[in-house]
Amino acid sequence: MNQSDFLKVVLPFKDKVFRLAKRLLVSTEEAEDATQELLFKLWRSKEKIADYKNVEAFAMTMTKNYCYDRLKSKQASNLTLVHSNYKExxxxxxxxxxxxxxxxxxxxxxxxxxxxxxxxxxxxxxxxxxxxxxxxxxxxxxxxxxxxxxxxxxxxxxxxxxxxxxxxx
Amino acid sequence: MELANIEKLVQKYLDAETTLQEETTLRNYFTGGDVAPHLQEYEYMFNYFTISKDETYTKTIQLEPKKFKKKNLKWLSVAASVVLLFSVFVGKQQYDTHLQRQEAQRQFEQISKGLRLLSSNLQKGEQAVATLYTYENTVKKILK
Incomplete structure:
Protein backbone atom coordinates (compact mmCIF):
# COMPACT_ATOMS: atom_id res chain seq x y z
CA MET A 1 0.00 0.00 0.00
CA ASN A 2 1.57 3.26 -1.04
CA GLN A 3 0.88 6.73 0.22
CA SER A 4 -1.85 7.70 -2.21
CA ASP A 5 -3.72 4.42 -1.64
CA PHE A 6 -3.50 5.03 2.06
CA LEU A 7 -4.83 8.56 1.73
CA LYS A 8 -7.68 7.30 -0.38
CA VAL A 9 -8.68 4.96 2.44
CA VAL A 10 -8.16 7.49 5.20
CA LEU A 11 -9.52 10.72 3.77
CA PRO A 12 -13.22 9.83 3.90
CA PHE A 13 -13.18 9.40 7.66
CA LYS A 14 -10.41 11.68 8.90
CA ASP A 15 -12.96 14.33 9.82
CA LYS A 16 -14.93 11.80 11.82
CA VAL A 17 -11.80 10.85 13.71
CA PHE A 18 -11.10 14.50 14.36
CA ARG A 19 -14.62 15.23 15.57
CA LEU A 20 -14.65 12.26 17.91
CA ALA A 21 -11.27 13.28 19.28
CA LYS A 22 -12.51 16.80 19.78
CA ARG A 23 -15.64 15.55 21.50
CA LEU A 24 -13.52 13.68 24.01
CA LEU A 25 -10.52 15.95 24.38
CA VAL A 26 -12.49 19.23 24.10
CA SER A 27 -9.71 21.40 22.77
CA THR A 28 -9.21 21.76 19.03
CA GLU A 29 -5.42 21.65 19.29
CA GLU A 30 -5.45 18.44 21.27
CA ALA A 31 -7.87 16.91 18.81
CA GLU A 32 -5.68 17.93 15.88
CA ASP A 33 -2.64 16.39 17.51
CA ALA A 34 -4.59 13.25 18.28
CA THR A 35 -5.83 12.98 14.70
CA GLN A 36 -2.34 13.41 13.30
CA GLU A 37 -0.99 10.83 15.71
CA LEU A 38 -3.71 8.33 14.86
CA LEU A 39 -3.36 8.71 11.13
CA PHE A 40 0.34 8.24 11.52
CA LYS A 41 -0.23 5.11 13.58
CA LEU A 42 -2.53 3.80 10.87
CA TRP A 43 0.09 4.58 8.28
CA ARG A 44 2.69 2.64 10.19
CA SER A 45 0.44 -0.40 10.40
CA LYS A 46 -0.58 -0.05 6.77
CA GLU A 47 0.29 -3.66 5.99
CA LYS A 48 -2.28 -4.82 8.51
CA ILE A 49 -4.93 -2.38 7.30
CA ALA A 50 -5.38 -4.31 4.08
CA ASP A 51 -6.63 -7.27 6.11
CA TYR A 52 -9.27 -5.33 7.97
CA LYS A 53 -12.70 -5.36 6.46
CA ASN A 54 -13.72 -2.10 8.02
CA VAL A 55 -10.80 0.29 8.40
CA GLU A 56 -13.10 3.10 9.42
CA ALA A 57 -14.53 1.23 12.40
CA PHE A 58 -11.04 0.17 13.36
CA ALA A 59 -9.86 3.78 13.18
CA MET A 60 -12.75 4.98 15.32
CA THR A 61 -12.00 2.34 17.95
CA MET A 62 -8.38 3.42 17.92
CA THR A 63 -9.44 7.03 18.31
CA LYS A 64 -11.62 6.17 21.27
CA ASN A 65 -8.86 4.23 22.99
CA TYR A 66 -6.24 6.83 22.20
CA CYS A 67 -8.38 9.63 23.62
CA TYR A 68 -9.09 7.60 26.75
CA ASP A 69 -5.37 7.17 27.22
CA ARG A 70 -4.81 10.87 26.73
CA LEU A 71 -7.50 11.67 29.26
CA LYS A 72 -6.05 9.24 31.75
CA SER A 73 -2.54 10.58 31.50
CA LYS A 74 -1.88 13.21 34.08
CA GLN A 75 -0.88 15.88 31.64
CA ALA A 76 -4.10 15.60 29.73
CA SER A 77 -6.24 15.64 32.84
CA ASN A 78 -4.71 18.95 33.74
CA LEU A 79 -5.60 20.20 30.31
CA THR A 80 -9.22 19.12 30.54
CA LEU A 81 -9.57 21.02 33.77
CA VAL A 82 -8.39 24.11 32.00
CA HIS A 83 -10.65 23.53 29.06
CA SER A 84 -13.84 22.87 30.96
CA ASN A 85 -14.26 26.51 31.80
CA TYR A 86 -13.06 27.73 28.45
CA LYS A 87 -15.64 28.99 26.05
CA GLU A 88 -15.92 27.12 22.81
CA MET B 1 -44.67 14.91 7.63
CA GLU B 2 -47.61 15.36 9.96
CA LEU B 3 -47.07 16.33 13.56
CA ALA B 4 -48.54 13.18 15.09
CA ASN B 5 -46.09 11.08 13.17
CA ILE B 6 -43.19 13.27 14.23
CA GLU B 7 -44.27 12.99 17.85
CA LYS B 8 -44.31 9.22 17.56
CA LEU B 9 -40.85 9.24 16.03
CA VAL B 10 -39.57 11.56 18.74
CA GLN B 11 -40.69 9.12 21.40
CA LYS B 12 -38.93 6.31 19.60
CA TYR B 13 -35.93 8.55 19.21
CA LEU B 14 -35.71 9.13 22.95
CA ASP B 15 -35.80 5.40 23.55
CA ALA B 16 -33.05 4.98 20.97
CA GLU B 17 -35.23 2.76 18.83
CA THR B 18 -35.29 4.79 15.65
CA THR B 19 -33.54 3.62 12.53
CA LEU B 20 -31.10 5.85 10.71
CA GLN B 21 -33.76 6.52 8.13
CA GLU B 22 -36.25 7.69 10.74
CA GLU B 23 -33.60 9.85 12.30
CA THR B 24 -32.98 11.46 8.93
CA THR B 25 -36.71 12.23 8.74
CA LEU B 26 -36.54 13.85 12.15
CA ARG B 27 -33.42 15.77 11.21
CA ASN B 28 -35.04 17.12 8.09
CA TYR B 29 -38.10 18.18 10.01
CA PHE B 30 -36.25 19.88 12.86
CA THR B 31 -33.67 21.65 10.75
CA GLY B 32 -36.33 22.80 8.29
CA GLY B 33 -37.24 25.74 10.50
CA ASP B 34 -40.98 25.18 10.85
CA VAL B 35 -41.04 23.41 14.20
CA ALA B 36 -43.96 23.03 16.61
CA PRO B 37 -43.27 25.11 19.76
CA HIS B 38 -43.54 22.19 22.20
CA LEU B 39 -40.82 20.34 20.33
CA GLN B 40 -38.42 23.23 20.21
CA GLU B 41 -35.68 21.56 22.24
CA TYR B 42 -35.26 19.02 19.44
CA GLU B 43 -34.67 21.82 17.04
CA TYR B 44 -31.65 22.89 19.05
CA MET B 45 -30.38 19.35 19.29
CA PHE B 46 -30.66 18.54 15.62
CA ASN B 47 -29.28 21.89 14.60
CA TYR B 48 -26.31 21.27 16.77
CA PHE B 49 -25.81 17.77 15.38
CA THR B 50 -25.93 19.10 11.86
CA ILE B 51 -23.43 21.90 12.33
CA SER B 52 -21.14 19.63 14.31
CA LYS B 53 -20.86 17.41 11.31
CA ASP B 54 -19.52 20.28 9.22
CA GLU B 55 -16.39 20.59 11.26
CA THR B 56 -13.38 19.27 9.39
CA TYR B 57 -9.80 18.44 10.02
CA THR B 58 -8.07 21.15 8.04
CA LYS B 59 -4.45 20.40 8.76
CA THR B 60 -2.49 18.46 6.20
CA ILE B 61 -1.83 14.86 7.03
CA GLN B 62 1.87 14.36 7.57
CA LEU B 63 3.17 10.92 6.88
CA GLU B 64 6.71 11.60 5.73
CA PRO B 65 8.33 14.08 8.10
CA LYS B 66 7.96 11.86 11.11
CA LYS B 67 9.43 8.95 9.22
CA PHE B 68 12.34 11.19 8.34
CA LYS B 69 12.75 11.98 11.99
CA LYS B 70 12.93 8.31 12.82
CA LYS B 71 15.57 7.77 10.16
CA ASN B 72 17.50 10.67 11.59
CA LEU B 73 17.48 9.02 14.94
CA LYS B 74 18.98 5.90 13.43
CA TRP B 75 21.76 7.88 11.80
CA LEU B 76 22.25 9.81 14.98
CA SER B 77 22.88 6.61 16.90
CA VAL B 78 25.37 5.48 14.26
CA ALA B 79 27.15 8.82 14.54
CA ALA B 80 27.13 8.60 18.31
CA SER B 81 28.65 5.13 18.30
CA VAL B 82 31.36 6.27 15.88
CA VAL B 83 32.17 9.19 18.13
CA LEU B 84 32.27 6.89 21.12
CA LEU B 85 34.60 4.47 19.36
CA PHE B 86 36.86 7.30 18.28
CA SER B 87 37.02 8.80 21.76
CA VAL B 88 37.84 5.43 23.28
CA PHE B 89 40.59 4.99 20.72
CA VAL B 90 42.03 8.44 21.38
CA GLY B 91 41.72 7.92 25.12
CA LYS B 92 43.58 4.64 24.91
CA GLN B 93 46.37 6.28 22.98
CA GLN B 94 46.61 9.12 25.44
CA TYR B 95 46.71 6.67 28.30
CA ASP B 96 49.46 4.66 26.61
CA THR B 97 51.67 7.70 26.12
CA HIS B 98 50.96 8.67 29.72
CA LEU B 99 52.11 5.21 30.87
CA GLN B 100 55.21 5.41 28.68
CA ARG B 101 56.07 8.77 30.11
CA GLN B 102 55.68 7.47 33.64
CA GLU B 103 57.93 4.53 32.86
CA ALA B 104 60.56 6.84 31.34
CA GLN B 105 60.38 9.11 34.38
CA ARG B 106 60.91 6.13 36.67
CA GLN B 107 63.90 4.93 34.64
CA PHE B 108 65.35 8.41 34.55
CA GLU B 109 65.07 8.69 38.32
CA GLN B 110 66.72 5.31 38.84
CA ILE B 111 69.60 6.15 36.54
CA SER B 112 70.15 9.55 38.04
CA LYS B 113 70.10 8.05 41.51
CA GLY B 114 72.77 5.53 40.44
CA LEU B 115 74.87 8.28 38.87
CA ARG B 116 74.54 10.42 41.98
CA LEU B 117 75.76 7.52 44.10
CA LEU B 118 78.68 6.95 41.76
CA SER B 119 79.66 10.58 41.73
CA SER B 120 79.52 10.91 45.50
CA ASN B 121 81.73 7.85 45.88
CA LEU B 122 84.13 9.20 43.30
CA GLN B 123 84.25 12.47 45.21
CA LYS B 124 85.23 10.54 48.36
CA GLY B 125 88.13 8.99 46.38
CA GLU B 126 89.16 12.40 45.07
CA GLN B 127 89.37 13.79 48.56
CA ALA B 128 91.54 10.91 49.62
CA VAL B 129 93.75 11.49 46.58
CA ALA B 130 93.91 15.22 47.47
CA THR B 131 95.16 14.43 50.97
CA LEU B 132 97.68 12.08 49.42
CA TYR B 133 98.91 14.91 47.19
CA THR B 134 99.32 17.25 50.16
CA TYR B 135 101.15 14.53 52.02
CA GLU B 136 103.46 13.90 49.06
CA ASN B 137 104.14 17.60 48.59
CA THR B 138 105.09 18.01 52.24
CA VAL B 139 107.35 14.95 52.08
CA LYS B 140 109.07 16.38 48.99
CA LYS B 141 109.60 19.76 50.74
CA ILE B 142 111.13 18.09 53.73
CA LEU B 143 113.36 15.85 51.63
CA LYS B 144 114.70 18.84 49.66
Whole structure:
Protein backbone atom coordinates (compact mmCIF):
# COMPACT_ATOMS: atom_id res chain seq x y z
CA MET A 1 0.00 0.00 0.00
CA ASN A 2 1.57 3.26 -1.04
CA GLN A 3 0.88 6.73 0.22
CA SER A 4 -1.85 7.70 -2.21
CA ASP A 5 -3.72 4.42 -1.64
CA PHE A 6 -3.50 5.03 2.06
CA LEU A 7 -4.83 8.56 1.73
CA LYS A 8 -7.68 7.30 -0.38
CA VAL A 9 -8.68 4.96 2.44
CA VAL A 10 -8.16 7.49 5.20
CA LEU A 11 -9.52 10.72 3.77
CA PRO A 12 -13.22 9.83 3.90
CA PHE A 13 -13.18 9.40 7.66
CA LYS A 14 -10.41 11.68 8.90
CA ASP A 15 -12.96 14.33 9.82
CA LYS A 16 -14.93 11.80 11.82
CA VAL A 17 -11.80 10.85 13.71
CA PHE A 18 -11.10 14.50 14.36
CA ARG A 19 -14.62 15.23 15.57
CA LEU A 20 -14.65 12.26 17.91
CA ALA A 21 -11.27 13.28 19.28
CA LYS A 22 -12.51 16.80 19.78
CA ARG A 23 -15.64 15.55 21.50
CA LEU A 24 -13.52 13.68 24.01
CA LEU A 25 -10.52 15.95 24.38
CA VAL A 26 -12.49 19.23 24.10
CA SER A 27 -9.71 21.40 22.77
CA THR A 28 -9.21 21.76 19.03
CA GLU A 29 -5.42 21.65 19.29
CA GLU A 30 -5.45 18.44 21.27
CA ALA A 31 -7.87 16.91 18.81
CA GLU A 32 -5.68 17.93 15.88
CA ASP A 33 -2.64 16.39 17.51
CA ALA A 34 -4.59 13.25 18.28
CA THR A 35 -5.83 12.98 14.70
CA GLN A 36 -2.34 13.41 13.30
CA GLU A 37 -0.99 10.83 15.71
CA LEU A 38 -3.71 8.33 14.86
CA LEU A 39 -3.36 8.71 11.13
CA PHE A 40 0.34 8.24 11.52
CA LYS A 41 -0.23 5.11 13.58
CA LEU A 42 -2.53 3.80 10.87
CA TRP A 43 0.09 4.58 8.28
CA ARG A 44 2.69 2.64 10.19
CA SER A 45 0.44 -0.40 10.40
CA LYS A 46 -0.58 -0.05 6.77
CA GLU A 47 0.29 -3.66 5.99
CA LYS A 48 -2.28 -4.82 8.51
CA ILE A 49 -4.93 -2.38 7.30
CA ALA A 50 -5.38 -4.31 4.08
CA ASP A 51 -6.63 -7.27 6.11
CA TYR A 52 -9.27 -5.33 7.97
CA LYS A 53 -12.70 -5.36 6.46
CA ASN A 54 -13.72 -2.10 8.02
CA VAL A 55 -10.80 0.29 8.40
CA GLU A 56 -13.10 3.10 9.42
CA ALA A 57 -14.53 1.23 12.40
CA PHE A 58 -11.04 0.17 13.36
CA ALA A 59 -9.86 3.78 13.18
CA MET A 60 -12.75 4.98 15.32
CA THR A 61 -12.00 2.34 17.95
CA MET A 62 -8.38 3.42 17.92
CA THR A 63 -9.44 7.03 18.31
CA LYS A 64 -11.62 6.17 21.27
CA ASN A 65 -8.86 4.23 22.99
CA TYR A 66 -6.24 6.83 22.20
CA CYS A 67 -8.38 9.63 23.62
CA TYR A 68 -9.09 7.60 26.75
CA ASP A 69 -5.37 7.17 27.22
CA ARG A 70 -4.81 10.87 26.73
CA LEU A 71 -7.50 11.67 29.26
CA LYS A 72 -6.05 9.24 31.75
CA SER A 73 -2.54 10.58 31.50
CA LYS A 74 -1.88 13.21 34.08
CA GLN A 75 -0.88 15.88 31.64
CA ALA A 76 -4.10 15.60 29.73
CA SER A 77 -6.24 15.64 32.84
CA ASN A 78 -4.71 18.95 33.74
CA LEU A 79 -5.60 20.20 30.31
CA THR A 80 -9.22 19.12 30.54
CA LEU A 81 -9.57 21.02 33.77
CA VAL A 82 -8.39 24.11 32.00
CA HIS A 83 -10.65 23.53 29.06
CA SER A 84 -13.84 22.87 30.96
CA ASN A 85 -14.26 26.51 31.80
CA TYR A 86 -13.06 27.73 28.45
CA LYS A 87 -15.64 28.99 26.05
CA GLU A 88 -15.92 27.12 22.81
CA UNK A 89 -15.47 29.37 19.84
CA UNK A 90 -17.09 27.81 16.84
CA UNK A 91 -16.69 30.76 14.60
CA UNK A 92 -17.96 30.57 11.08
CA UNK A 93 -20.37 27.68 11.59
CA UNK A 94 -22.34 29.16 14.41
CA UNK A 95 -22.93 32.45 12.71
CA UNK A 96 -25.22 30.76 10.28
CA UNK A 97 -27.51 29.67 13.04
CA UNK A 98 -30.23 31.75 14.58
CA UNK A 99 -30.32 30.05 17.94
CA UNK A 100 -26.68 30.26 18.57
CA UNK A 101 -26.86 30.18 22.34
CA UNK A 102 -29.21 27.24 22.49
CA UNK A 103 -27.09 25.32 20.07
CA UNK A 104 -23.97 26.07 22.11
CA UNK A 105 -25.93 24.91 25.10
CA UNK A 106 -26.31 21.51 23.48
CA UNK A 107 -22.54 21.43 23.05
CA UNK A 108 -22.00 22.09 26.73
CA UNK A 109 -24.63 19.58 27.72
CA UNK A 110 -22.93 16.88 25.71
CA UNK A 111 -19.66 17.87 27.32
CA UNK A 112 -21.17 17.12 30.71
CA UNK A 113 -22.26 13.62 29.75
CA UNK A 114 -20.25 10.58 30.84
CA UNK A 115 -17.51 9.62 28.37
CA UNK A 116 -19.32 6.58 27.07
CA UNK A 117 -22.55 8.42 26.33
CA UNK A 118 -20.55 11.20 24.75
CA UNK A 119 -18.93 8.78 22.32
CA UNK A 120 -22.17 7.05 21.49
CA UNK A 121 -24.11 10.22 20.85
CA UNK A 122 -21.24 11.48 18.74
CA UNK A 123 -21.18 8.31 16.67
CA UNK A 124 -24.92 8.03 16.29
CA UNK A 125 -26.42 11.49 16.17
CA UNK A 126 -23.57 13.34 14.55
CA UNK A 127 -21.77 10.76 12.45
CA UNK A 128 -24.87 8.63 11.85
CA UNK A 129 -23.30 5.21 12.09
CA UNK A 130 -25.64 2.27 12.37
CA UNK A 131 -25.89 0.31 15.58
CA UNK A 132 -23.81 -2.65 14.44
CA UNK A 133 -20.87 -0.41 13.65
CA UNK A 134 -21.18 1.47 16.93
CA UNK A 135 -21.24 -1.79 18.86
CA UNK A 136 -18.00 -2.80 17.18
CA UNK A 137 -16.37 0.57 17.76
CA UNK A 138 -17.14 0.86 21.44
CA UNK A 139 -17.06 -2.90 22.08
CA UNK A 140 -20.47 -3.04 23.76
CA UNK A 141 -23.62 -5.08 23.40
CA UNK A 142 -26.40 -3.55 21.24
CA UNK A 143 -28.78 -3.23 24.17
CA UNK A 144 -26.16 -1.45 26.25
CA UNK A 145 -25.52 0.96 23.39
CA UNK A 146 -29.24 1.66 23.06
CA UNK A 147 -29.62 2.24 26.77
CA UNK A 148 -26.67 4.63 26.86
CA UNK A 149 -27.91 6.48 23.80
CA UNK A 150 -31.43 6.78 25.14
CA UNK A 151 -30.10 8.05 28.44
CA UNK A 152 -27.91 10.62 26.74
CA UNK A 153 -30.72 11.89 24.53
CA UNK A 154 -33.11 12.16 27.43
CA UNK A 155 -30.56 13.95 29.59
CA UNK A 156 -29.91 16.54 26.91
CA UNK A 157 -33.58 17.05 26.22
CA UNK A 158 -34.53 17.44 29.85
CA UNK A 159 -31.70 19.88 30.49
CA UNK A 160 -32.80 21.93 27.49
CA UNK A 161 -36.42 22.01 28.65
CA UNK A 162 -35.32 23.01 32.13
CA UNK A 163 -33.16 25.83 30.83
CA UNK A 164 -35.83 26.98 28.45
CA UNK A 165 -38.59 27.07 31.07
CA UNK A 166 -36.32 28.77 33.51
CA UNK A 167 -35.79 31.54 31.00
CA UNK A 168 -39.52 32.00 30.48
CA UNK A 169 -40.79 32.02 34.04
CA MET B 1 -44.67 14.91 7.63
CA GLU B 2 -47.61 15.36 9.96
CA LEU B 3 -47.07 16.33 13.56
CA ALA B 4 -48.54 13.18 15.09
CA ASN B 5 -46.09 11.08 13.17
CA ILE B 6 -43.19 13.27 14.23
CA GLU B 7 -44.27 12.99 17.85
CA LYS B 8 -44.31 9.22 17.56
CA LEU B 9 -40.85 9.24 16.03
CA VAL B 10 -39.57 11.56 18.74
CA GLN B 11 -40.69 9.12 21.40
CA LYS B 12 -38.93 6.31 19.60
CA TYR B 13 -35.93 8.55 19.21
CA LEU B 14 -35.71 9.13 22.95
CA ASP B 15 -35.80 5.40 23.55
CA ALA B 16 -33.05 4.98 20.97
CA GLU B 17 -35.23 2.76 18.83
CA THR B 18 -35.29 4.79 15.65
CA THR B 19 -33.54 3.62 12.53
CA LEU B 20 -31.10 5.85 10.71
CA GLN B 21 -33.76 6.52 8.13
CA GLU B 22 -36.25 7.69 10.74
CA GLU B 23 -33.60 9.85 12.30
CA THR B 24 -32.98 11.46 8.93
CA THR B 25 -36.71 12.23 8.74
CA LEU B 26 -36.54 13.85 12.15
CA ARG B 27 -33.42 15.77 11.21
CA ASN B 28 -35.04 17.12 8.09
CA TYR B 29 -38.10 18.18 10.01
CA PHE B 30 -36.25 19.88 12.86
CA THR B 31 -33.67 21.65 10.75
CA GLY B 32 -36.33 22.80 8.29
CA GLY B 33 -37.24 25.74 10.50
CA ASP B 34 -40.98 25.18 10.85
CA VAL B 35 -41.04 23.41 14.20
CA ALA B 36 -43.96 23.03 16.61
CA PRO B 37 -43.27 25.11 19.76
CA HIS B 38 -43.54 22.19 22.20
CA LEU B 39 -40.82 20.34 20.33
CA GLN B 40 -38.42 23.23 20.21
CA GLU B 41 -35.68 21.56 22.24
CA TYR B 42 -35.26 19.02 19.44
CA GLU B 43 -34.67 21.82 17.04
CA TYR B 44 -31.65 22.89 19.05
CA MET B 45 -30.38 19.35 19.29
CA PHE B 46 -30.66 18.54 15.62
CA ASN B 47 -29.28 21.89 14.60
CA TYR B 48 -26.31 21.27 16.77
CA PHE B 49 -25.81 17.77 15.38
CA THR B 50 -25.93 19.10 11.86
CA ILE B 51 -23.43 21.90 12.33
CA SER B 52 -21.14 19.63 14.31
CA LYS B 53 -20.86 17.41 11.31
CA ASP B 54 -19.52 20.28 9.22
CA GLU B 55 -16.39 20.59 11.26
CA THR B 56 -13.38 19.27 9.39
CA TYR B 57 -9.80 18.44 10.02
CA THR B 58 -8.07 21.15 8.04
CA LYS B 59 -4.45 20.40 8.76
CA THR B 60 -2.49 18.46 6.20
CA ILE B 61 -1.83 14.86 7.03
CA GLN B 62 1.87 14.36 7.57
CA LEU B 63 3.17 10.92 6.88
CA GLU B 64 6.71 11.60 5.73
CA PRO B 65 8.33 14.08 8.10
CA LYS B 66 7.96 11.86 11.11
CA LYS B 67 9.43 8.95 9.22
CA PHE B 68 12.34 11.19 8.34
CA LYS B 69 12.75 11.98 11.99
CA LYS B 70 12.93 8.31 12.82
CA LYS B 71 15.57 7.77 10.16
CA ASN B 72 17.50 10.67 11.59
CA LEU B 73 17.48 9.02 14.94
CA LYS B 74 18.98 5.90 13.43
CA TRP B 75 21.76 7.88 11.80
CA LEU B 76 22.25 9.81 14.98
CA SER B 77 22.88 6.61 16.90
CA VAL B 78 25.37 5.48 14.26
CA ALA B 79 27.15 8.82 14.54
CA ALA B 80 27.13 8.60 18.31
CA SER B 81 28.65 5.13 18.30
CA VAL B 82 31.36 6.27 15.88
CA VAL B 83 32.17 9.19 18.13
CA LEU B 84 32.27 6.89 21.12
CA LEU B 85 34.60 4.47 19.36
CA PHE B 86 36.86 7.30 18.28
CA SER B 87 37.02 8.80 21.76
CA VAL B 88 37.84 5.43 23.28
CA PHE B 89 40.59 4.99 20.72
CA VAL B 90 42.03 8.44 21.38
CA GLY B 91 41.72 7.92 25.12
CA LYS B 92 43.58 4.64 24.91
CA GLN B 93 46.37 6.28 22.98
CA GLN B 94 46.61 9.12 25.44
CA TYR B 95 46.71 6.67 28.30
CA ASP B 96 49.46 4.66 26.61
CA THR B 97 51.67 7.70 26.12
CA HIS B 98 50.96 8.67 29.72
CA LEU B 99 52.11 5.21 30.87
CA GLN B 100 55.21 5.41 28.68
CA ARG B 101 56.07 8.77 30.11
CA GLN B 102 55.68 7.47 33.64
CA GLU B 103 57.93 4.53 32.86
CA ALA B 104 60.56 6.84 31.34
CA GLN B 105 60.38 9.11 34.38
CA ARG B 106 60.91 6.13 36.67
CA GLN B 107 63.90 4.93 34.64
CA PHE B 108 65.35 8.41 34.55
CA GLU B 109 65.07 8.69 38.32
CA GLN B 110 66.72 5.31 38.84
CA ILE B 111 69.60 6.15 36.54
CA SER B 112 70.15 9.55 38.04
CA LYS B 113 70.10 8.05 41.51
CA GLY B 114 72.77 5.53 40.44
CA LEU B 115 74.87 8.28 38.87
CA ARG B 116 74.54 10.42 41.98
CA LEU B 117 75.76 7.52 44.10
CA LEU B 118 78.68 6.95 41.76
CA SER B 119 79.66 10.58 41.73
CA SER B 120 79.52 10.91 45.50
CA ASN B 121 81.73 7.85 45.88
CA LEU B 122 84.13 9.20 43.30
CA GLN B 123 84.25 12.47 45.21
CA LYS B 124 85.23 10.54 48.36
CA GLY B 125 88.13 8.99 46.38
CA GLU B 126 89.16 12.40 45.07
CA GLN B 127 89.37 13.79 48.56
CA ALA B 128 91.54 10.91 49.62
CA VAL B 129 93.75 11.49 46.58
CA ALA B 130 93.91 15.22 47.47
CA THR B 131 95.16 14.43 50.97
CA LEU B 132 97.68 12.08 49.42
CA TYR B 133 98.91 14.91 47.19
CA THR B 134 99.32 17.25 50.16
CA TYR B 135 101.15 14.53 52.02
CA GLU B 136 103.46 13.90 49.06
CA ASN B 137 104.14 17.60 48.59
CA THR B 138 105.09 18.01 52.24
CA VAL B 139 107.35 14.95 52.08
CA LYS B 140 109.07 16.38 48.99
CA LYS B 141 109.60 19.76 50.74
CA ILE B 142 111.13 18.09 53.73
CA LEU B 143 113.36 15.85 51.63
CA LYS B 144 114.70 18.84 49.66
Missing amino acids: KETSLDKKIEHRDSVNQVHRLIEDLPEQQKIIIQLRDIEQYDFDEICKMVDMKPTAVRVALSRARKTIREALIKKHNYGVS
